[in-house]
Amino acid sequence: MTAVQAALSGALIGGLYALMAAGLSVTWGTLRVINLAHFGLILVGAYLSYQLTSAWGIDPMLTLLVSAPALFVVGAALQWAYERFNIVEFNSLLVSFGLLMIIIEVSTQVWTADFRHIDAAANPYGTSALHLGPVALPVSRLVALGFALLLIGGGHLVLERTFAGRGLRAFAQDRTVAASFGIDHRRLGLVVGGLAGVSAAVAGMVFALGNTIAPAHAYEWFGTVFAVVILGGIGNLLGSLFAGLGVGAFSAVVAVLWDPSYEPFVLFLAIILALVLRPQGLFTRRGAVA
Amino acid sequence: MSVYKGLGGLVSVSLVLAVLAHFNTSLGVAPYLLVLATSVLFWVIQATSWNILSGYAGYFSFGQAAYVGVGAYAVAVLTGRHGVSYPVSIIVGGLLGALLALITGAIAFRLGSLRGEIFALLTLAVPFILAAFVRINRDIDGGLGTTLPLPSFPDWIGDFQHLIFLLMLAVATLAVGTALAVQGSRLGRGLSAIHDNEDAAEVLGVPTFRYKMIAIVLSGALGGLGGALLAVRNGAVQPELVFTLTVPLFVIVMAVLGGRRHWAGPVVGAAFVTVLQDELAAQKLDQWGNIILGAVLVVFVVAAPDGLFGRLRTRPWITVGVFVPVLAGLVLSGQYTELDALLYAMVAAIVVAVVYDRLRPVTAPRRTTPLRPAPAGAEPAIRTAPPPLSAPQPDSGRDLVAVAGLIRDFGGVRAVDDVSLSVSPGEIVGLVGPNGSGKTTLVNLLSGALAPSAGTIAIDGRATVGLAPHKVAHTGVARTYQIPKPFASMTVLDNVAMAVMFGRTGASLPQARLAAADHLATVRLGHLADQLPAALNLHQRQLLEMARAIAAEPVVLLLDEALAGLNPAEIDDAVAVIRRIHEGGISIIIVEHLLRVLNQLATRIVVLDRGVLIADGEPATVLNDPAVVRAYLGRQRA
Numbered sequence: 014m015t016a017v018q019a020a021l022s023g024a025l026i027g028g029l030y031a032l033m034a035a036g037l038s039v040t041w042g043t044l045r046v047i048n049l050a051h052f053g054l055i056l057v058g059a060y061l062s063y064q065l066t067s068a069w070g071i072d073p074m075l076t077l078l079v080s081a082p083a084l085f086v087v088g089a090a091l092q093w094a095y096e097r098f099n100i101v102e103f104n105s106l107l108v109s110f111g112l113l114m115i116i117i118e119v120s121t122q123v124w125t126a127d128f129r130h131i132d133a134a135a136n137p138y139g140t141s142a143l144h145l146g147p148v149a150l151p152v153s154r155l156v157a158l159g160f161a162l163l164l165i166g167g168g169h170l171v172l173e174r175t176f177a178g179r180g181l182r183a184f185a186q187d188r189t190v191a192a193s194f195g196i197d198h199r200r201l202g203l204v205v206g207g208l209a210g211v212s213a214a215v216a217g218m219v220f221a222l223g224n225t226i227a228p229a230h231a232y233e234w235f236g237t238v239f240a241v242v243i244l245g246g247i248g249n250l251l252g253s254l255f256a257g258l259g260v261g262a263f264s265a266v267v268a269v270l271w272d273p274s275y276e277p278f279v280l281f282l283a284i285i286l287a288l289v290l291r292p293q294g295l296f297t298r299r300g301a302v303a
Numbered sequence: 304m305s306v307y308k309g310l311g312g313l314v315s316v317s318l319v320l321a322v323l324a325h326f327n328t329s330l331g332v333a334p335y336l337l338v339l340a341t342s343v344l345f346w347v348i349q350a351t352s353w354n355i356l357s358g359y360a361g362y363f364s365f366g367q368a369a370y371v372g373v374g375a376y377a378v379a380v381l382t383g384r385h386g387v388s389y390p391v392s393i394i395v396g397g398l399l400g401a402l403l404a405l406i407t408g409a410i411a412f413r414l415g416s417l418r419g420e421i422f423a424l425l426t427l428a429v430p431f432i433l434a435a436f437v438r439i440n441r442d443i444d445g446g447l448g449t450t451l452p453l454p455s456f457p458d459w460i461g462d463f464q465h466l467i468f469l470l471m472l473a474v475a476t477l478a479v480g481t482a483l484a485v486q487g488s489r490l491g492r493g494l495s496a497i498h499d500n501e502d503a504a505e506v507l508g509v510p511t512f513r514y515k516m517i518a519i520v521l522s523g524a525l526g527g528l529g530g531a532l533l534a535v536r537n538g539a540v541q542p543e544l545v546f547t548l549t550v551p552l553f554v555i556v557m558a559v560l561g562g563r564r565h566w567a568g569p570v571v572g573a574a575f576v577t578v579l580q581d582e583l584a585a586q587k588l589d590q591w592g593n594i595i596l597g598a599v600l601v602v603f604v605v606a607a608p609d610g611l612f613g614r615l616r617t618r619p620w621i622t623v624g625v626f627v628p629v630l631a632g633l634v635l636s637g638q639y640t641e642l643d644a645l646l647y648a649m650v651a652a653i654v655v656a657v658v659y660d661r662l663r664p665v666t667a668p669r670r671t672t673p674l675r676p677a678p679a680g681a682e683p684a685i686r687t688a689p690p691p692l693s694a695p696q697p698d699s700g701r702d703l704v705a706v707a708g709l710i711r712d713f714g715g716v717r718a719v720d721d722v723s724l725s726v727s728p729g730e731i732v733g734l735v736g737p738n739g740s741g742k743t744t745l746v747n748l749l750s751g752a753l754a755p756s757a758g759t760i761a762i763d764g765r766a767t768v769g770l771a772p773h774k775v776a777h778t779g780v781a782r783t784y785q786i787p788k789p790f791a792s793m794t795v796l797d798n799v800a801m802a803v804m805f806g807r808t809g810a811s812l813p814q815a816r817l818a819a820a821d822h823l824a825t826v827r828l829g830h831l832a833d834q835l836p837a838a839l840n841l842h843q844r845q846l847l848e849m850a851r852a853i854a855a856e857p858v859v860l861l862l863d864e865a866l867a868g869l870n871p872a873e874i875d876d877a878v879a880v881i882r883r884i885h886e887g888g889i890s891i892i893i894v895e896h897l898l899r900v901l902n903q904l905a906t907r908i909v910v911l912d913r914g915v916l917i918a919d920g921e922p923a924t925v926l927n928d929p930a931v932v933r934a935y936l937g938r939q940r941a
Binding site: 047098100102103104106107108110111112113114115117118119121122232235236239243272274275276277278281284285 | 363365410419420421423424425427428431432435436438439548552555556559590591593594596597598599600601604605608
């Protein structure tokens with residue numbers, strides 16, 4: 014029973030991983046920008062939610078009204094800069110590593126290195142849980158899963174069904190050909206970068222609901238989130254959702270049945286195995302990655 | 304510069320430094336400078352260790368902290384907890400670093416579809432795993448980190464500070480010496496080719512997997528030794544302090560700032576960054592350290608990707624011309640310590656080196672050597688042309704290429720379906736077929752880039768199925784790519800010399816350059832020998848591909864659409880070159896769409912349609928075969 018409980022609540026945390034991974038995966042897959050600064054945006058999103066909730070005493074979810082547009086602008090501006098200086102792939106990894114350092118250090122100076130958490134009085138989701146028979150599901154994690162379904166499902170529909178989405182996928186496959194068919198990748202890129210920023214705002218807010226925040230968290234997310242991106246297939250939104258849920262459930266079960274400290278081990282071994290056996294990602298259709 | 308001269312210079316510099324440090328008090332050098340110099344040396348070791356794989360071969364690692372940590376823990380556990388002597392535990396630290404690198408490389412480089420980004424992310428995970436391992440196994444460090452006893456050492460060395468300086472200096476000399484020796488060696492050329500284009504390197508005979516493994520193991524051993532010395536210096540080891548992301552951040556910034564393609568780059572970068580950090584700490588501005596480093600990384604990747612040392616080499620005077628006067632002025636003004644003056648002068652030189660290109664009016668692209676005008680018409684006689692072998696006549700007695708029952712499936716698609724084919728010495732076989740008929744797949748199977756699903760291939764009597772592409776190359780197969788893949792960082796001459804060096808017979812670089820000049824003359828590119836590939840047009844790049852391929856001294860040459868995208872005059876030119884190559888005694892399989900060209904060039908034509916071989920024979924017969932006309936032309940008109 015503990016394993017079932019662990020798997021379920023782990024899968025719910027997986028929603029948070031998927032939220033964090035979605036923005037990273039899309040910019041990597043479609044724009045070829047591996048944006049490590051995305052972790053910085055998530056951190057800033059979490060701090061913004063904390064700050065606004067503490068200052069105005071509003072519902073944490075309402076802070077998205079401020080943080081989502083703000084991070085949309087930041088995300089779009091980042092993408093503009095990457096595009097302007099033609100920073101893709103390897104170089105984007107380096108440049109965004111530098112940017113991440115800057116964001117983390119600035120956050121440390123603004124909010125200090127101490128742990129911060131949203132005041133329990135202002136946070137109706139923090140400690141409550143939904144009881145389904147013997148299984149208890151923390152509300153903050155249900156929120157994570159809800160947002161993940163909403164954002165990733167929506168993003169997936171946009172990519173699959175709309176003209177802009179098709180344009181982006183065409184662009185991911187072959188930039189030159191897509192451009193010659195009239196796809197304005199610059200404008201699309203700005204929108205995608207901005208939406209990745211919005212996903213960072215949501216992920217940060219969700220993280221702040223159930224956790225304490227410290228600048229060092231940005232590093233701790235690295236391993237799991239990249240695992241989700243790679244396992245899900247780079248650029249594959251639904252893949253990152255499933256991979257997020259899977260990774261969450263898997264590590265929670267390992268933590269309960271074995272020992273929490275074995276979690277990173279088992280997880281990374283799983284990733285390496287997955288890379289050896291299915292390098293294109295677990296959930297990628299054949300031929301979908303160029 | 305010869306490697307021995309370089310190593311001699313390096314050892315001399317180290318000895319001078321050692322003597323200076325030994326007499327630091329009598330020379331009036333402040334003790335804190337010795338401490339700072341020890342730090343600089345530690346980072347020289349780490350940045351150099353990182354650069355041997357990540358700079359030379361271009362496989363970026365975010366895992367440098369893993370080597371530091373393993374080395375430090377070897378000392379902490381063996382000496383700190385089990386009383387093993389320091390020399391043993393330090394060496395074990397280096398060995399464990401090498402072992403860790405061996406494991407990482409064996410896993411990462413075996414991944415068939417490994418891309419540089421994935422490698423970077425995998426290495427990012429390694430320190431996290433190790434840190435978790437230490438936290439789980441509390442008995443490794445007793446839970447709260449380990450403290451180390453003070454080492455005992457002979458009196459003549461001086462105090463502990465002198466000892467640790469000397470140790471760091473020794474390992475740093477070893478590290479920089481290794482990097483220097485690697486850079487000048489076959490290994491270094493091979494790593495450089497891997498950096499520029501790994502597929503092309505492998506096809507030319509570079510054992511890419513082995514070279515990457517050697518590089519990563521050297522990197523791990525040096526990183527581990529450095530980490531072990533860090534533990535000795537600090538006297539204590541904690542997981543948070545050694546497995547930190549600061550280590551990869553520092554080494555990456557140092558190497559990017561200094562320059563990644565030359566051994567001196569990381570040294571320059573390490574010196575600057577360490578002194579800068581020290582200065583910031585002295586000014587109580589430590590918290591700005593990572594912000595500045597992050598900004599430096601961003602600016603350099605965008606504005607000066609070749610790094611400071613690269614700038615210094617291409618435009619030495621402007622950099623030195625800023626550095627020296629600023630340093631002299633600041634020192635003479637008497638208001639700054641030497642260290643401050645050095646730092647500010649370096650900052651000024653760096654700013655100018657980076658900004659100079661932006662301010663300069665845009666002129667023609669930079670060239671490493673002045674452009675030699677192309678002699679009109681005549682090709683330069685660099686040396687005697689390769690001796691023409693007896694004019695090859697098709698000889699059906701022996702099969703140079705023997706393919707039987709070859710099948711290759713991609714998922715559910717059968718790209719090559721039960722193809723059997725043989726090529727005799729002296730033939731030029733034209734391989735034709737509609738788009739998607741499996742021509743390029745067949746070329747990839749022959750060159751070993753793809754493994755067949757079934758069937759056999761023998762080159763000159765040797766079975767090649769299952770061999771790595773560089774081994775296949777050594778049986779006598781060379782190929783060109785439809786889209787040329789030159790090594791961008793090497794001159795045209797060195798591109799060809801690479802193929803000679805790693806070809807069937809092998810040669811040293813100077814010999815290889817002589818031979819390469821001959822091959823360039825064969826394709827009439829002699830006048831462009833000193834250019835970088837970026838200065839060549841498509842036709843010239845395709846000729847370069849051919850020169851590189853024949854430089855490997857193949858028995859059979861695979862030309863994959865070597866005429867695509869050329870204008871009629873260029874096609875005639877290329878056809879003449881192909882004929883000349885053929886006259887040199889090399890059999891050719893050429894994939895081509897232009898039937899007019901094949902009609903006059905090929906001795907035989909083979910037609911593929913949807914992976915199946917549907918015709919094989921004299922050009923005139925095959926091209927009039929109704930089945931071929933239907934498959935090839937009929938579809939296009941339909």
